[in-house]
Amino acid sequence: MRVPWRTTLLSYTFLAPALVLLGVFTFYPLLYGAYLGFTEYNGARFGQGLPPRWVGTANFEKLFADPLFLTSLQNSVKYLLVVPALQLAALAVAVLVNKQLPGMAIFRAGFYVPVVTSISLAAVMWEWVFNREGTLNWLLRNLGLTTPEAQFGWLNSEVWAFWAVMLVTFWRGFGYYMVLYLAGLQNIPEELEEAAVLDGASAWQRFWKITVPLMRPTILLCTLLSTIAALRVLEEVLVLTNGGPLNSTYTALMYVFSKAFQGFDFDYGLASAAGLVVAAVALALSYLNFKLFNRPEEEEA
Amino acid sequence: MKRALSILTLSLGMSALSSANAQTTVTFWTWYLSPKFDGYIKSTIAAFEKANPGIKVQWFDKQDSMVQDFISSVNLGNAPDVVNLNIDETQKAAQNGFLRAASDFTPAATLNRTFYAQSLRNFTQSGKVYAYPWYGWINEGVLLYNPELLQKAGLSRAPRTSSEMLSYAKTIKDKTGAFGWVPALKDPNTASFLGFFYAEGLPIYSADGRAVFNSARHAALLNQYVTLFRGGYIPEDAVRREAFQLATELYAQNRVAMIVGGPQALTRIKDTNPGLYAKTVVTNAPVGPANVQTGGSMGLVIPRASKNPEAAAKLAAFFTNNANQLAFAKVVPVVPTTLGAQTAVQFRVTSQDPIAKATGLVGASGRFINPGYRAPGNSDDLYKNFNDNIEAALLGRKTAQQALNDAAAYWNANMKK
Numbered sequence: 262m263r264v265p266w267r268t269t270l271l272s273y274t275f276l277a278p279a280l281v282l283l284g285v286f287t288f289y290p291l292l293y294g295a296y297l298g299f300t301e302y303n304g305a306r307f308g309q310g311l312p313p314r315w316v317g318t319a320n321f322e323k324l325f326a327d328p329l330f331l332t333s334l335q336n337s338v339k340y341l342l343v344v345p346a347l348q349l350a351a352l353a354v355a356v357l358v359n360k361q362l363p364g365m366a367i368f369r370a371g372f373y374v375p376v377v378t379s380i381s382l383a384a385v386m387w388e389w390v391f392n393r394e395g396t397l398n399w400l401l402r403n404l405g406l407t408t409p410e411a412q413f414g415w416l417n418s419e420v421w422a423f424w425a426v427m428l429v430t431f432w433r434g435f436g437y438y439m440v441l442y443l444a445g446l447q448n449i450p451e452e453l454e455e456a457a458v459l460d461g462a463s464a465w466q467r468f469w470k471i472t473v474p475l476m477r478p479t480i481l482l483c484t485l486l487s488t489i490a491a492l493r494v495l496e497e498v499l500v501l502t503n504g505g506p507l508n509s510t511y512t513a514l515m516y517v518f519s520k521a522f523q524g525f526d527f528d529y530g531l532a533s534a535a536g537l538v539v540a541a542v543a544l545a546l547s548y549l550n551f552k553l554f555n556r557p558e559e560e561e562a
Numbered sequence: 563m564k565r566a567l568s569i570l571t572l573s574l575g576m577s578a579l580s581s582a583n584a585q586t587t588v589t590f591w592t593w594y595l596s597p598k599f600d601g602y603i604k605s606t607i608a609a610f611e612k613a614n615p616g617i618k619v620q621w622f623d624k625q626d627s628m629v630q631d632f633i634s635s636v637n638l639g640n641a642p643d644v645v646n647l648n649i650d651e652t653q654k655a656a657q658n659g660f661l662r663a664a665s666d667f668t669p670a671a672t673l674n675r676t677f678y679a680q681s682l683r684n685f686t687q688s689g690k691v692y693a694y695p696w697y698g699w700i701n702e703g704v705l706l707y708n709p710e711l712l713q714k715a716g717l718s719r720a721p722r723t724s725s726e727m728l729s730y731a732k733t734i735k736d737k738t739g740a741f742g743w744v745p746a747l748k749d750p751n752t753a754s755f756l757g758f759f760y761a762e763g764l765p766i767y768s769a770d771g772r773a774v775f776n777s778a779r780h781a782a783l784l785n786q787y788v789t790l791f792r793g794g795y796i797p798e799d800a801v802r803r804e805a806f807q808l809a810t811e812l813y814a815q816n817r818v819a820m821i822v823g824g825p826q827a828l829t830r831i832k833d834t835n836p837g838l839y840a841k842t843v844v845t846n847a848p849v850g851p852a853n854v855q856t857g858g859s860m861g862l863v864i865p866r867a868s869k870n871p872e873a874a875a876k877l878a879a880f881f882t883n884n885a886n887q888l889a890f891a892k893v894v895p896v897v898p899t900t901l902g903a904q905t906a907v908q909f910r911v912t913s914q915d916p917i918a919k920a921t922g923l924v925g926a927s928g929r930f931i932n933p934g935y936r937a938p939g940n941s942d943d944l945y946k947n948f949n950d951n952i953e954a955a956l957l958g959r960k961t962a963q964q965a966l967n968d969a970a971a972y973w974n975a976n977m978k979k
Binding site: 307309393416 | 799946953
């Protein structure tokens, strides 16, 4: 069927404002950033008003020869361990709170509080938890799992700082994904559940045969968002450990941030190249997510 | 014809009127001064505008994002005219071509007559002075201590030398459980441990500009701190947090006995623990064998992208003149960087109030302000590498000698001259 040109024009007229905004604020920066990745554009060139200079793949060669970048990339990939834990916990709790019980709204809202808490405030709170004299050590001591002499500041430990920061990421993201899962759960037709109950399906069977398949689009969305967020983790690392100790919490985005935005010795070229590498990893993982969670229904059968 | 003539007359008249009213607007950025010092800044701006009727000042106080905002504003063609930067940032900005030299606007003779020679040297890069030196501070200006903790540790007087300070740290911790003090081992964005080398009289650079902070003597000094740290005599948070912040926090909780610093530490203690503030004793800070102190200063710089550099320079010179620096030092215990401050009556204080005593001890010592090392080219990378190596030594991953060797090798391979 041919669409009349007037209809096409009208459609594009309505789309135009959004397309212009996308072009200016998304696609142009993206393309310009990609271009900068192949140029030398540092504080000295910028400060003297000189334009970027094309250097081909030199920035990428420099990046992969920089042990700090390799460490940061490795940490970012390791940081992805938070994704399954976060998704499983958020889905499980969403299923548990998807009930019409008194006071449930307050309970649900409580989970969302960390999402809207400012990171600086959260950092102060988690400092209290992770300090040598903090609540975590107090708890472990009272449970008889540690002694006062064996206590240490979790954020000062080369081994534990990484997991401590990851816990903060978990805490901050949990409510957000839980709300998304809750919305997904509430879209599942009640008749399906009721029919399954009449057929004698157990709760576990209903979860695996009805909830999980119907939640697949939501699971895909949340996993994708969470994967990208884990690769882009920055704020909690900056405020809690500043990448230390011994770069054990230094992430790829922190590398990009430090090269692009800290001080007058910045290097936009190198930062953009690092950003491109992170984007490539994110794309590869997103593809993997689609492969895992977006299987056609017939494959299920 | 008659109509055209009257239009011409009218437009000429209007243009004359507008040029008579023409005003230059100077944008002035300070760093972390509002809201605490709004009164002082606003009254100084008012005095400047009164003395310069053609210039209007628009003041903005920047905080965390100062440098990023500065770079963005240059990118957007909307650069400020006067910017408040510290010594290290001024050096970096000048190295990267962001600034106009102060000596482009003010004769060198005038600068030399106004400021301490060392203050001008702090802001000199490739033979040119890039800032009007503003207020400063002495890192080892004073020693303040909790007399009860010292007494409990069996110590009858304050330490007088840096090596005595190290032995006090051990005694105090062993006898009281509190830390002796919090040395600036690894402050972010600088290479603070270099200051210890300077205090010890150990060189940072050779005459030809190479990093030479890895001699056996340098390593021995670092090793003393490593031993203290690994023995639990320095708070473990000192590798992660800014020393000044950590020290003032722990001191107020009676968990640190001494703070080496300026009167600014006392203002914090006065706010958080007035009882302890009243007991606090202020005395001269211990010095190292070189008998020097380290310190820092703020300067006012003129960006290369400023659209009103002449008016900007006038404002910078006005804010940093002797009278205005002394007036600022009355509002907050800062150390003026002007020659005239040496003889200022306001620093001859005999009061026993800790802040007044500290101000009296350091107020007129602006000539000693020296960070102890100059920002190397490519300093962000080099500082990070240096701090990572210091951390590796403190956490036992490298020997002190190995850490310094690695850092010096990195500096010499990556330092932009």
